[in-house]
Amino acid sequence: MPLPIVAWFRRDLRLSDHPALVEAAKTGRPIIPLYILEDDEKNSWADGAASKWWLHQSLEALSKSLEQLGGRLYLRRGSPQKVLTDVIQSSGAKSLYWSRCYEPYAINRDKSIKSFFVEAHFDVKSFNSNLLFEPWEIQTADGSPYRVFTPYWKSCLKLWNDRRPLLSQYPMTFYEGNLSSDILESWALCPQKKWADGFKDMWCPGETGAQDRLNDFISNRLKSYVHDRDKPGLDGTSRLSPHLHWGEISPIAVITAIESAMASDSTLKEGGEKFLSELGWREFSHHLLYYFPTLPEQNFQSKFDHFEWQSDEKDFLEKWQRGKTGYPIVDAGMRELWKTGWMHNRVRMIVASFLTKHLRIHWRRGEEWFWDTLVDADLAHNAASWQWVAGSGAD
Ligand SMILES: Cc1cc2nc3c(=O)[nH]c(=O)nc-3n(C[C@H](O)[C@H](O)[C@H](O)COP(=O)(O)OP(=O)(O)OC[C@H]3O[C@@H](n4cnc5c(N)ncnc54)[C@H](O)[C@@H]3O)c2cc1C
CATH class of the missing domain: 1.10.579.10 (DNA Cyclobutane Dipyrimidine Photolyase, subunit A, domain 3)
Known part of the structure; x- marks a missing residue:
């Protein structure tokens, strides 16, 4: 039997335009979709209460999507290195794929996990799933990081056509052996108090919710985005931010849809360009955090x-x-x-x-x-x- 590949989901909770999944699927080997809930103590920026609420709903949605394809999402809690070691030993997997994260804690964690498994002769691959350009791809002429948005974004626009193309989904086969999985509810991610009850009225976490939100934005708000985005009394923006944060939709998929709408309707051009530059701020923040990892704690100036x-x-x-x-x-x-x-x-x-x-x-x-x-x-x-x-x- 071909050896399985572990697809470690993190902030890429989707199935479409997912480089790690596409690469895993191309091998024809069975995939083990895995999400690991880390213990909060290790990370001084462990997810907050609202994020945990979102995560619960998003994992539920991802599980359902995988089940529809004949797979399942394995849920485990604990230190990622220990969990991965256990999953690999129990399943006989020899490969481990994931999408890169760019926060200081995640970079250090992933570096150490990668070297641990590479030294043990495993095939470990990581991919860019969540940014148009990775932080280190954009630099000033002297190789230093940008500190100001406008020149940063101009550099991005020069490389615009070189960005990763939108990937089409690939047929996947899934691991069918015996592996234990936690019950999502046992993680108690949703707050005990009724505080988050109202969230469900506004949000539909998960890949389908993200796609619906994007379609709705393009059909109803993109044209007037430039004028309406600064008016708090109007529902004039995309509200894609949590979906993008959790990787339920890729920025490439968003941009491809926006560019295609702009190409077919010239009245969307102004709104589309403004919206794309907002995604630029998203990229710029990651660039800053990567080069100035103390940004969340210390004054940049x-x-x-x-x-x-x-x-x-x-x-x-x-x-x-x-x-x-x-x-x-x-x-x-x-x-x-x-x-x-x-x-x-x-x-x-x-x-x-x-x-x-x-x-x-x-x-x-x-x-x-x-x-x-x-x-x-x-x-x-x-x-x-x-x-x-x-x-x-x-x-
Ligand atoms: C004090 C403060 C704190 C903020 N904290 C966050 C945060 O924790 N998470 C977060 O996603 N955004 C944060 N923002 C940025 C911005 O307010 C939100 O991204 C935006 O309101 C999300 O709504 P939207 O998706 O409808 O935006 P849209 O106007 O539709 O913009 C599209 C996308 O562009 C990105 N974007 C837009 N503005 C910014 C920005 N200034 N910086 C980075 N990305 C941007 C987001 O991914 C957003 O979804 C913060 C802004 C301020 C002033």
């Missing part, structure tokens, strides 16, 4: 290190968190966040500015609150955006 933040912050911070500052737009945004796990970009800027510049509370307190409550909480975007608003970040 060290001149802010001596800034006198409010030391007695508890009272005001709590009012800000609960949407009880008395400033209507700030309170509306913070309550929207509490109810839906999301906030409009313009309002994120307002509440962040209010916290850091009006209340003079350290940007890290806001970053931490968003980390716990946003369904799209993303280490790179959150840190870069908080620092940008506070004034200590990149331009």
